Amino acid sequence: MFVQRRPLQFQRFLLVGVLFLAGLLVGTVVLKQNLIARLLPAKSEPVVDERIAFIDEMYQLIKREHWELLFDEQLTTLFQKAIEKVAGEKIALTTTDVAGVKTALEQVLAKQESDESKNIVVSDVVNMVLVNLQPFGRSRLLSQSDSQAILNSVTNRNPDANYFDALGVPATASSETVTQGFEQKKNEIIQSSATPEEKKQAQQNVERAYQALDSPAERSRYAETGIESSLYSKNLSIDIYYLRLNSFAPTTYEDIAFALRAVPPQPKQTSLIIDLRGNPGGYIDGLPNVLGALYGPGTKAYQLLKQGQKTDMETKTAKLLGLVQFKKVVILVDQVTGSSAEAMAASLKKYNVGVLVGVPTRGWGTMERLFSVTHQFETGQIFSVLLVQHLTLREDGIPIEGSGVTPDVSILEPDWQQELLKYFNSPTLVAAVQTLVDVR
Known part of the structure; x- marks a missing residue:
């Protein structure tokens, strides 16, 4: 069958026409969409309320980092009571999770007339929750000046x-x-x-x-x-070296090494007195280094407890040769000896490095850590959080918190000097300890 073909010019004309109509259709759709977009209100990104975001961040931080394992029911109860206390009215949570806490707080904030009053509500609620975490009063919300004061204290x-x-x-x-x-x-x-x-x-x-x-x-x-150096050292006598640790700082290991060079032990000295009395603790992250000066690296010096899990803290630093010569070691402790100083005393007792002499220590067995905050809600103020992250454990595995460390020789006993003599049979060392106890 013969089929007549259309002229090529007609085909080109038809193709151009189709393309023109398609372009016209697309242009009409685009024009219509642009017109609609102009007539309708522009879509905006959802505004993040930094106060509510701050509450969410604090809730998650406590749940993740606090030493005690807290379930949503427990944590929401703390937040609920804090909100009620600040708001002065009963608050019902829609759900027992962070969403319920945020909803309740949004309702309270909606009643506040100014940004300043809203900021006060949020900061008061969070601080009240932190303070009521166990142990009571150890965790809290810090201002920028508070944080700097803590950093100054830790670094001496x-x-x-x-x-x-x-x-x-x-x-x-x-x-x-x-x-x-x-x-x-x-x-x-x-x-x-x-x-x-x-x-x-x-x-x-x-x-x-x-x-x-x-x-x-x-x-x-x-x-x-x-x-300031975190310690003080001197030669007490021809056979006794004295090392007093006033606090724990990031430089304490270096301070010990420096002291041994500045005031080197005498060749005949075999007795060492480590004085931890009056030492409230400080930079506990450096404790493995300090204990390394006595143990050497790789020793499981002490344990931390967090949310039911125990972690061994190993020494990392080399043993200081200036301490090797001492065979008789006395560690002095008192009721002020706290925190990392207590952990050190417990570790020295565990490994029989020396004899603990004094009275039971303070029983402040917490390790606090300073956390920065992402969601800042108050102009001109930068908040951070001091949170109890771990408990320190004694040589027998019991938390130091509330218990303290018991000395081997209690100076409260009338015959404590005789007890100390049983360990070393060194009247000179006992007399030196007696003098230090009397002076204190």
């Missing part, structure tokens, strides 16, 4: 104190001048009309200043950085 930096001024000497003072300033300040305190308690406090302040500036190297470091 006190911007409000000047030890050169405390002794009345210049920053370029020699050791002789520092000693003269110390003696003069002591005499001034004795002759002052202050109360006995005020004199005692003033005496402790000048003694601390003197210990910080006694060594030329320590004096130079303090003048340059304002950082």
